Amino acid sequence: MSDNGPSDRRRIFSLRTSRMEAFSDGIFAIASTLLVLDLAVPRVGPDVAQKLHDQWPIYLAYLVSFLSIGQAWLNHSVITEYLDRADSILLRLNLVLLFFVSLLPFPTHLIAEYLRTENAERIAVTVYGLNLLAISAFTSILWHYAVAEHLVRQGDREGDVRALTTKLDPSLASYAVAIGLGLLWPNAAVVLYLVIALFVIIPFRTVFRRIRPGRTRHRVGRE
Amino acid sequence: MSDNGPSDRRRIFSLRTSRMEAFSDGIFAIASTLLVLDLAVPRVGPDVAQKLHDQWPIYLAYLVSFLSIGQAWLNHSVITEYLDRADSILLRLNLVLLFFVSLLPFPTHLIAEYLRTENAERIAVTVYGLNLLAISAFTSILWHYAVAEHLVRQGDREGDVRALTTKLDPSLASYAVAIGLGLLWPNAAVVLYLVIALFVIIPFRTVFRRIRPGRTRHRVGRE
Amino acid sequence: MSDNGPSDRRRIFSLRTSRMEAFSDGIFAIASTLLVLDLAVPRVGPDVAQKLHDQWPIYLAYLVSFLSIGQAWLNHSVITEYLDRADSILLRLNLVLLFFVSLLPFPTHLIAEYLRTENAERIAVTVYGLNLLAISAFTSILWHYAVAEHLVRQGDREGDVRALTTKLDPSLASYAVAIGLGLLWPNAAVVLYLVIALFVIIPFRTVFRRIRPGRTRHRVGRE
Amino acid sequence: MSDNGPSDRRRIFSLRTSRMEAFSDGIFAIASTLLVLDLAVPRVGPDVAQKLHDQWPIYLAYLVSFLSIGQAWLNHSVITEYLDRADSILLRLNLVLLFFVSLLPFPTHLIAEYLRTENAERIAVTVYGLNLLAISAFTSILWHYAVAEHLVRQGDREGDVRALTTKLDPSLASYAVAIGLGLLWPNAAVVLYLVIALFVIIPFRTVFRRIRPGRTRHRVGRE
Numbered sequence: 001m002s003d004n005g006p007s008d009r010r011r012i013f014s015l016r017t018s019r020m021e022a023f024s025d026g027i028f029a030i031a032s033t034l035l036v037l038d039l040a041v042p043r044v045g046p047d048v049a050q051k052l053h054d055q056w057p058i059y060l061a062y063l064v065s066f067l068s069i070g071q072a073w074l075n076h077s078v079i080t081e082y083l084d085r086a087d088s089i090l091l092r093l094n095l096v097l098l099f100f101v102s103l104l105p106f107p108t109h110l111i112a113e114y115l116r117t118e119n120a121e122r123i124a125v126t127v128y129g130l131n132l133l134a135i136s137a138f139t140s141i142l143w144h145y146a147v148a149e150h151l152v153r154q155g156d157r158e159g160d161v162r163a164l165t166t167k168l169d170p171s172l173a174s175y176a177v178a179i180g181l182g183l184l185w186p187n188a189a190v191v192l193y194l195v196i197a198l199f200v201i202i203p204f205r206t207v208f209r210r211i212r213p214g215r216t217r218h219r220v221g222r223e
Numbered sequence: 224m225s226d227n228g229p230s231d232r233r234r235i236f237s238l239r240t241s242r243m244e245a246f247s248d249g250i251f252a253i254a255s256t257l258l259v260l261d262l263a264v265p266r267v268g269p270d271v272a273q274k275l276h277d278q279w280p281i282y283l284a285y286l287v288s289f290l291s292i293g294q295a296w297l298n299h300s301v302i303t304e305y306l307d308r309a310d311s312i313l314l315r316l317n318l319v320l321l322f323f324v325s326l327l328p329f330p331t332h333l334i335a336e337y338l339r340t341e342n343a344e345r346i347a348v349t350v351y352g353l354n355l356l357a358i359s360a361f362t363s364i365l366w367h368y369a370v371a372e373h374l375v376r377q378g379d380r381e382g383d384v385r386a387l388t389t390k391l392d393p394s395l396a397s398y399a400v401a402i403g404l405g406l407l408w409p410n411a412a413v414v415l416y417l418v419i420a421l422f423v424i425i426p427f428r429t430v431f432r433r434i435r436p437g438r439t440r441h442r443v444g445r446e
Numbered sequence: 447m448s449d450n451g452p453s454d455r456r457r458i459f460s461l462r463t464s465r466m467e468a469f470s471d472g473i474f475a476i477a478s479t480l481l482v483l484d485l486a487v488p489r490v491g492p493d494v495a496q497k498l499h500d501q502w503p504i505y506l507a508y509l510v511s512f513l514s515i516g517q518a519w520l521n522h523s524v525i526t527e528y529l530d531r532a533d534s535i536l537l538r539l540n541l542v543l544l545f546f547v548s549l550l551p552f553p554t555h556l557i558a559e560y561l562r563t564e565n566a567e568r569i570a571v572t573v574y575g576l577n578l579l580a581i582s583a584f585t586s587i588l589w590h591y592a593v594a595e596h597l598v599r600q601g602d603r604e605g606d607v608r609a610l611t612t613k614l615d616p617s618l619a620s621y622a623v624a625i626g627l628g629l630l631w632p633n634a635a636v637v638l639y640l641v642i643a644l645f646v647i648i649p650f651r652t653v654f655r656r657i658r659p660g661r662t663r664h665r666v667g668r669e
Numbered sequence: 670m671s672d673n674g675p676s677d678r679r680r681i682f683s684l685r686t687s688r689m690e691a692f693s694d695g696i697f698a699i700a701s702t703l704l705v706l707d708l709a710v711p712r713v714g715p716d717v718a719q720k721l722h723d724q725w726p727i728y729l730a731y732l733v734s735f736l737s738i739g740q741a742w743l744n745h746s747v748i749t750e751y752l753d754r755a756d757s758i759l760l761r762l763n764l765v766l767l768f769f770v771s772l773l774p775f776p777t778h779l780i781a782e783y784l785r786t787e788n789a790e791r792i793a794v795t796v797y798g799l800n801l802l803a804i805s806a807f808t809s810i811l812w813h814y815a816v817a818e819h820l821v822r823q824g825d826r827e828g829d830v831r832a833l834t835t836k837l838d839p840s841l842a843s844y845a846v847a848i849g850l851g852l853l854w855p856n857a858a859v860v861l862y863l864v865i866a867l868f869v870i871i872p873f874r875t876v877f878r879r880i881r882p883g884r885t886r887h888r889v890g891r892e
Contacts, residue, residue, distance in 0.1 A: 019690055019746040021242055026472075026698025029249025032325060033257060034702065039329045041336050048343040066325070070318040077242040077314075091746075092870055095739040102702040102735070109710045120717040201315055244465055249695075252472025255548060256480065262552040264559050271566040289548070293541040300465040300537075424538055467688055475695025478771060479703060485775040487782050494789040512771070516764040523688040523760075647761055 017083045020094055024076060027098045032069040034105050035062050038112055057115035060190065065108040067197035068132055072101060074200065075139050075168060082152040082164075093145055097138035100131055107131045111190065125186040129179035132193060136175050140168045171196060240306045243317055247299060250321045255292040257328050258285050261335055280338035283413065288331040290420035291355055295324060297423065298362050298391060305375040305387075316368055320361035323354055330354050334413065348409040352402035355416060359398050363391045394419060461532045466540055470522060473544045478515040480551050481508050484558055503561035506636065511554040513643035514578055518547060520646065521585050521614060528598040528610075539591055543584035546577055553577050557636065571632040575625035578639060582621050586614045617642060686752045689763055693745060696767045701738040703774050704731050707781055726784035729859065734777040736866035737801055741770060743869065744808050744837060751821040751833075762814055766807035769800055776800050780859065794855040798848035801862060805844050809837045840865060 039062060042051035076097075086094075107128035114120035146152055147161055174196050182189030262285060265274035299320075309317075330351035337343035369375055370384055397419050405412030485508060488497035522543075532540075553574035560566035592598055593607055620642050628635030708731060711720035745766075755763075776797035783789035815821055816830055843865050851858030 016750065019694060019749065022245060022691060022694040023698055023742060023746075025242060025245040025249055026475075026694055027702055029246055029472075030253055030476075030699055030702040031705075032321075033250055033253040034705070036254075036257070036325055036328050037260075037706075039332075041329075041332045044337055044340045044343055046342070048337065048340075049346055052346065066322055067318075070322075073246060074314060074318075077246075080242065081239065091743060095736075095743075095870065098701075099732075099735055099739075102705055105705050106708045106710075109708075113710050114713060114717065117713045117717075119715070120713055123718055123721070201318065245468060248465060248468040248472055252469055253476055253699075255544075256473055256476040259477075259480070259548055259551050260483075262555075264552075264555045267560060267563045267566055269565070271560065271563075272569055275569065286545075289545055290541075293545075296469060297537060297541075300461065300469075303465065304461050424541065468691060471688060471691040471695055475692055476699055478767075479696055479699040482700075482703070482771055482774050483706075485778075487775075487778045490783055490786045490789055492788070494783065494786075495792055498792065509768075512768055513764075516768075519692060520760060520764075523692075526688065527685065647764065 017080055017086050020086050020091060021080050024080075024094065024098060025073075027102050028069060028073045028076070031102050031104055032066050032073075035065050035108060038062065038105070038109050058112040060194070061108050061111045061115070064190065064194045064197055065104055067201050068135070068193065069101060069104060071171075071197055071200040072097075072135050072139060076142075078164060079139070079143050079146065083146060084151055084153045087149065087151060090142065090145060090149070090151060093138060093142050097135065097142060100134040100138060104131055104135070115187075115190075121186045122183065125182040125189050126179060129175060129182050129189060129193070133172070133175040133179060136168075136171045140172060143168055171200065240303055240309050243309050243314060244303050247303075247317065247321060248296075250325050251292060251296045251299070254325050254327055255289050255296075258288050258331060261285065261328070261332050281335040283417070284331050284334045284338070287413065287417045287420055288327055290424050291358070291416065292324060292327060294394075294420055294423040295320075295358050295362060299365075301387060302362070302366050302369065306369060307374055307376045310372065310374060313365065313368060313372070313374060316361060316365050320358065320365060323357040323361060327354055327358070338410075338413075344409045345406065348405040348412050349402060352398060352405050352412060352416070356395070356398040356402060359391075359394045363395060366391055394423065461537070463526055463529045463532050466532050466537060467523075467526050470526075470540065470544060471519075473548050474515060474519045474522070477548050477550055478512050478519075481511050481554060484508065484551070484555050504558040506640070507554050507557045507561070510636065510640045510643055511550055513647050514581070514639065515547060515550060517617075517643055517646040518543075518581050518585060522588075524610060525585070525589050525592065529592060530597055530599045533595065533597060536588065536591060536595070536597060539584060539588050543581065543588060546580040546584060550577055550581070561633075561636075567632045568629065571628040571635050572625060575621060575628050575635060575639070579618070579621040579625060582614075582617045586618055589614055617646065686749055686755050689755050689760060690746075690749050693749075693763065693767060694742075696771050697738060697742040697745070700771050700773055701735050701742075704734050704777060707731065707774070707778050727781040729863070730777050730780045730784070733859065733863045733866055734773055736870050737804070737862065738770060738773060740840075740866055740869040741766075741804050741808060745811075747833060748808070748812050748815065752815060753820055753822045756818065756820060759811065759814060759818070759820060762807060762811050766804065766811060769803040769807060773800055773804070784856075784859075790855045791852065794851040794858050795848060798844060798851050798858060798862070802841070802844040802848060805837075805840045809841055812837055840869065 039058060040055070042048055042055070045051070083090075107124065110124035111121075111128050114124040143164060147165075152161070174192075178189045178192040178196065181192060262281060263278070265271055265278070268274070306313075330347065333347035334344075334351050337347040366387060370388075375384070397415075401412045401415040401419065404415060485504060486501070488494055488501070491497070529536075553570065556570035557567075557574050560570040589610060593611075598607070620638075624635045624638040624642065627638060708727060709724070711717055711724070714720070752759075776793065779793035780790075780797050783793040812833065816834075821830070843861075847858045847861040847865065850861060
C-alpha cells in the first residue's frame with residue numbers, strides 16, 4: 001500500500017495482537033499450573049496427616065504465586081483489551097514480562113524449601129519479592145509504553161487510561177515496601193505478598209459499590 | 224463513547240471473553256496433561272508385568288481426574304458459549320475455579336500414593352472429593368453470577384438457562400454425598416467419582432434419545 | 447429464536463468449535479513437549495559421550511512419539527477445518543481422543559526404559575502400539591461421526607470426505623499389523639511406528655507430484 | 670465449489686492458519702516455561718547463598734534458552750502475520766521447526782550440567798548450538814517456502830519480504846560460526862549465543878532510530 005521505503009521495515013513489526021495474546025496466555029497458564037508440581041506428597045506412614053499439615057508454608061507459597069500470576073494475567077488482559085496493534089518494542093517488553101512470569105515457580109520453590117531456616121528464608125523471600133516486583137514493573141512499563149506510542153485503540157482515551165494507571169502503579173510501590181520488610185521479617189513479607197495479591201484478586205471497590213444501596217444498575221457494554 | 228464519569232472504571236473491566244477462554248483452555252489442558260507425569264514406570268525386572276498391573280489404582284485415579292477435568296471443561300465451554308462479555312468479578316470467579324482445576328493433580332497424586340493404606344487413604348480421598356466439589360461449586364457460581372448480572376447473550380434466555388442449571392447443580396449434590404461416603408468407605412467414593420465423571424462424559428440422555436426410533440432428525444444451528 | 451421446547455436442551459450443545467480447537471491444541475502441544483522431560487542427562491564423567499550415545503532408544507522413542515502426536519494433530523486440524531459446529535457427542539469423542547494423546551508420554555517412557563530387556567520390551571511396545579492405535583481409531587471415529595451427523599460445512603462434501611477417509615483409515619490397519627508384529631519382534635514394531643509416522647509427516651504424494659514436470663501450478667484457495 | 674477432481678486432495682490441505690498458530694504458540698510457550706524446572710533448589714544449609722551463586726551457569730543457560738525461544742517466536746509470528754493460508758508441506762515444515770523448539774530444554778539441561786567439565790562441556794555446547802541452528806534454519810526454510818509457494822498475503826510483497834529475509838538469514842550464519850567457535854572455546858560460544866539472542870531481542874536499529882532527533886513520528890497502521 002504505502003511505497004515510501006523507510007516504512008517497510010517498520011510495517012513488518014506492526015502486528016495483530018492475537019499471537020502475542022495466545023503466547024502470553026500459554027505462558028501464564030503453564031507457569032501457574034507448573035506450581036502444582038512443587039506440592040510434594042509425603043511418604044505413607046502413621047503420621048501422614050501431620051506431615052501434610054506441616055507442609056502449610058508450601059501451600060501458602062503455592063497460593064500466593066497462583067494469585068500473583070492471576071493478578072498479572074488480569075492486568076495483562078486489560079492492557080491487551082486496549083491494544084490496537086503491537087509494535088517491535090512492545091513485543092519485546094512483553095517477552096521480558098513473560099520471562100519473569102515463567103521464572104516465578106523457581107523462587108516459589110525456594111520459599112517452600114527454606115521457609116523455616118532463618119538465613120536461607122531471607123534470601124528466598126527477597127528473590128521472590130524481586131521477581132514479583134519485576135512482573136509488576138514490566139506490566140506498568142508495557143502499559144505506559146503502549147499509551148505513549150499511541151498503540152491503544154482510538155476513542156478509549158483519557159479516563160480509562162488514568163483509571164488503569166492508578167490501578168497498576170500502587171502495586172509497584174507495595175512490592176518495594178514488602179521487599180524491604182522481608183529483609184527484617186521474612187515471614188511478614190510473605191503475608192504481605194498474599195495481601196497484595198488478594199487486594200487485586202478481590203475487587204473490593206466493586207464489591208463495596210454493589211453492597212451500597214441505590215447503586216446505578218445500568219452497565220456500559222462494549223460496542 | 225459514554226462520557227459519564229463513574230462508568231469509566233467499570234468499562235475497563237467489561238472485556239471480550241476471548242482471553243478468559245484462552246487462559247482457561249490453557250489451564251484445563253495443562254492440568255489434564257500433567258497428570259501423566261504421575262504414572263511412574265517401574266524399574267526393569269522379571270516381574271515388570273506384575274508391577275505395572277499392581278499400579279491399577281494410579282491408572283484409575285488418572286482416569287477419574289482426566290474425566291473430571293474434561294467434565295469441568297465441557298461445562299465451562301458451555302458457559303462461555305453463552306457469555307456476551309466478562310466483567311471484573313466474573314474474571315476473578317473464573318480464576319478461583321482455575322485455581323482448583325490446576326490443583327487437582329495434587330490430590331490425584333495423594334490418592335495414587337495412599338490408596339492401599341487405610342488411614343492415609345481416607346485423607347487422600349476426602350481432599351480429592353473436596354477439590355472436585357470446589358471445581359463443581361465454582362462452575363455453578365460462575366454460571367449463576369453470569370445469569371444474575373445479565374452477562375449472557377440476549378435472546379438465549381429462559382429455556383437454555385434452566386436446562387444448563389439443572390445440569391450443573393446435581394453434580395454438586397453428588398460430590399457432597401460422595402465425600403461423606405468416602406469418610407466411611409474411601410474405595411467406594413473413588414468408584415463414585417468415576418461414575419459421576421462418566422455420567423457427565425457419556426451423554427446418556429442424548430444417546431438414549433437417539434436409540435429411540437422416530438426421533439426428530441432436524442437440529443437447530445447457531446446463526 | 448426457535449421456540450419448540452425439545453430443542454432447547456439440544457441447542458446448549460450446538461457449540462462453536464473454537465474452544466474445542468483451543469483445548470485440543472493445548473493438549474497436543476503439552477503432550478508433545480512433555481516428552482522432552484524423559485530425555486535424561488547422564489551424570490558427568492569421562493564417558494559422557496558414550497552414555498549419551500547409548501541413549502539412542504530414548505531419542506528414537508522421543509522422535510516417534512513427537513511425530514505420532516504431530517500426525518494426530520495434522521489429521522485433527524484437517525477435521526476441524528471442515529467442522530461447522532460441534533455437538534454434545536462430538537465433544538466427548540474428542541475428549542476420549544485427547545485422553546489417549548495425553549497418555550502417550552507414559553508408554554513412550556516405558557519403551558525408553560525397557561527397550562533392551564526382552565520381556566519388558568514386548569509389554570512396552572504393545573502398550574505403546576495400543577495407545578497409537580487408540581489415537582488413530584478415535585481420530586477416524588471423530589471424522590466418521592462428524593460426517594454422519596452432518597456437522598461438516600455445507601458444500602465441502604463428497605470428494606473431500608472420501609479423500610480424508612482414505613487418508614485416515616489405512617493408518618488404523620498399519621497400527622494393527624505393527625502391534626501383532628511387536629509381539630514377535632518388538633524392535634521391528636518400533637521401526638514400523640517410525641515409518642508410519644514418517645509416511646504421514648512427509649507428504650510423499652505431494653512431493654512426488656511436484657517433482658513430476660508439468661504439474662498444474664494453480665491452487666484452490668479457501669474463500 | 671471447484672469440481673475438477675485432482676484439486677480435491679489438495680484443497681484438504683489448504684487450511685486456515687489459526688490452528689497452526691495456536692499449536693505453535695502452545696509449544697513455544699511450554700518449551701520456554703519447562704526450562705524453569707531445571708533451576709534446581711539447593712538443599713538447606715549454612716552456605717545456601719553460595720550454592721545459589723555457584724549455579725550461575727544454569728541461570729545463564731536458562732536465560733539464553735528463553736531468549737532464543739523468544740526470538741524464534743518473534744520470527745515465527747512475523748511469518749504467520751504474512752501467511753494467507755497454509756498448505757500440506759508448510760504445516761509439516763512447521764512441525765519440524767516445533768520439534769527442535771520442544772527439544773531445546775534437553776541441551777539446555779546438558780549445558781547446565783556439564784558447563785565446568787571440559788570434555789563434556791564441548792559436547793553439550795555443540796549439541797546446544799546445533800539445536801539453535803536447526804531452529805534458525807527451519808524458520809528460514811518456512812519463510813522461503815511460504816514466499817516461493819505464494820502463500821503470503823497479496824499486496825505485502827517485495828520490500829517486506831526482502832526486509833524479513835535480511836533479518837532471518839544472518840542468524841543462521843552467526844550460529845554456524847558459534848558452533849565452530851564452541852569446538853575450541855565452549856565458554857565463548859555460550860556468551861556468543863547470548864549475544865545473538867540479545868541482538869534479536871533488543872531491536873537496536875529501532876532504538877537508535879528513536880534516539881536520533883527529528884525522526885519521522887508517523888507510523889503505518891495495518892488496514
